[in-house]
Amino acid sequence: MAGRQKQYDEQQALDRAIDVFWEKGYEHASSRDLQAAMGIGKGSFYLAFKDGKQELFLKSMERFFVLHPRPLLDALRTSAAPLDIIRQYYYALADAQGPFHRFGCYYANTLTQTEDECLKTAARHYIRQVADAFTLALLRAPNAAASLARLAPELWPVYFTTLWTGLNATRLLEHDPARLRQLIDFQLRLFE
Amino acid sequence: MAGRQKQYDEQQALDRAIDVFWEKGYEHASSRDLQAAMGIGKGSFYLAFKDGKQELFLKSMERFFVLHPRPLLDALRTSAAPLDIIRQYYYALADAQGPFHRFGCYYANTLTQTEDECLKTAARHYIRQVADAFTLALLRAPNAAASLARLAPELWPVYFTTLWTGLNATRLLEHDPARLRQLIDFQLRLFE
DNA sequence: AACATAGTGTAGCGCATGCTACAAAATAAA
DNA sequence: TTTATTTTGTAGCATGCGCTACACTATGTT
Structure with missing residues (x-):
């Protein structure tokens, strides 16, 4: 391996791009x-991300998942009270x-803001990961039987997703966080 | 009033712009x-809409409301079974x-796709109109008392809005309409 | 007919965009 | 030291954008 060495940290640059x-x-x-945010010039940019902005964004979605949803999902796997974490x-x-x-949900924003099918497919993937993990966690909760009786489990992911993406838009309408929290409490009562 | 007469119908042009x-x-x-869609050139465009695209879109939102939500709201005002209409x-x-x-909700899309505060304020306004009308209609329904006991009425608009905007995004994830309909049925059971 | 007014069509400005080209600089291997 | 390889910085292209300028045309008023 010959050649000049990078003057920036790839991961740090990715984190700035996420911002x-x-x-x-x-x-x-x-x-x-x-x-500008990554602190690099065009040359380095298009060397590191040959497909430009799209490739960078795909990588940023993967990195974002490691930074935010993954720790949550890990916590869910072992928690005795997953509902509180979800709430x-x-x-x-x-x-x-x-x-x-x-600034809302990184993935839901992508889903509604761009037409790029490649990016939308990736965003869908990450959202599903979270919704499925929520479902699994609550299915293992002590009071799962009661919840199951109210709503079939195959609808749980779409239930979580609709609430999540709904809030992502409704927060732009209803600026009183207390009211949104009341709505969340009401919707999650399904799993109590 | 002197001058050449318009070679196009303003309302028809507006409808094409909505498309x-x-x-x-x-x-x-x-x-x-x-x-191109409106069938007019730059000259006529910027004469009719002096503030350009933004003004056109504001007018298109008003026109859209007349075309789609208003008939619904009128029907709700007199219906004996408003829940079925809403469903x-x-x-x-x-x-x-x-x-x-x-292509989703004209207003919810605006809310999540642009940063223009003027347009977002207008979109918020129209969404609120619909959510408030839903609330009023169901408060007048025969079984309103039971619904009230389950969820305080000041949360009804945010409940409708979150479901609506949620579906607007979830439809991009979950392509099985049957499942989305099941979710809608479940959520609207609150008002039965 | 003369004039003012309103609508139309065209040329193009200034700017931002994503991205390429390429020479200069730094580093490791020969 | 030479060479090959990788990274960096800069210049700039082609395109599309919203919008303006302005001459031209059609119409109503005097």
Whole structure:
């Protein structure tokens, strides 16, 4: 392996790109915006990401999953009270001020903001991961039987997803976080 | 009133603009796209809509409301079974194939796809109109008391909105309309 | 007929976009 | 030291964007 060595940390640069993509959305984040935030120039940018912005965004979605949903999913796997963890996650989305999800859901935004089928497919994948994990966690909860009697389990993922993506839009309408939290509490009562 | 007379029908042109905006979204509908669909040139376009694309879209949102939500709201005001009407409206959004809402919700799309505060404020306004009308209609329904006991009425608009905007995104994930209809049925059981 | 007014068609400006081309610089292997 | 390889910085292309400028045409008023 010969050649000059990179003057930037790839992962750090990816994290900075996430900041820009999250705030502005895929389409509105220009390659120049991204390069500035990542602290690199065009040359390095198109060397590291040969397919440009799209490739960077795909990698940023993977990285985002490691940073945010994965720790949650890991916690869910071992928790005795998964519902409380899930509730806090929904709260974070409803709470526009919070440090997480200040700009909404990274993946749901992608789903509604771009027409790129490749990116939408990836976003779908990550959202499904979370919804399926929620379903599995609550199926293992002590009071699962009661919940099952109310709603068939194959509808649980679509139930979570609709609530999640709904909140992602409704938070732009209803600015009172308390009311959104009340709605979340009501919807999650299904699993109590 | 002197001067040459218009060679196109303003309302027809507006309807064509809606087609383009609905399919492509505000940002992705270029002024040239719109002019072509409306059958007019730059000159007529910027004479009729001095503030350009933004003004056209604002007017298209008003026109859209007259075309689609208003008839629904009128029907709700007099119906003895408002829940059935509401259910069909949700079905139409879930059913990606249907003639209406083939490209999702005109207003919810605006809310998540653009950063223009002026347009978002207008979109919020129209969505609220519908959610409030749903609430009023169901409060007048014969079995309103039972529904009230389950969920406080001030949460009804946010309940409708979250389901609506949620479906608007979930339809991009879950392509089986039957499953979405099952979810709608379950959510609307609150008002039975 | 003369004039003012409203609508139409065309040329093109200034800007931002994603991306390529390519020379210069740095590093490891020979 | 030479060579091959990798990274970096800069110049700039082609395209599409929203929009303006302006001459031209059609119409109503005087």
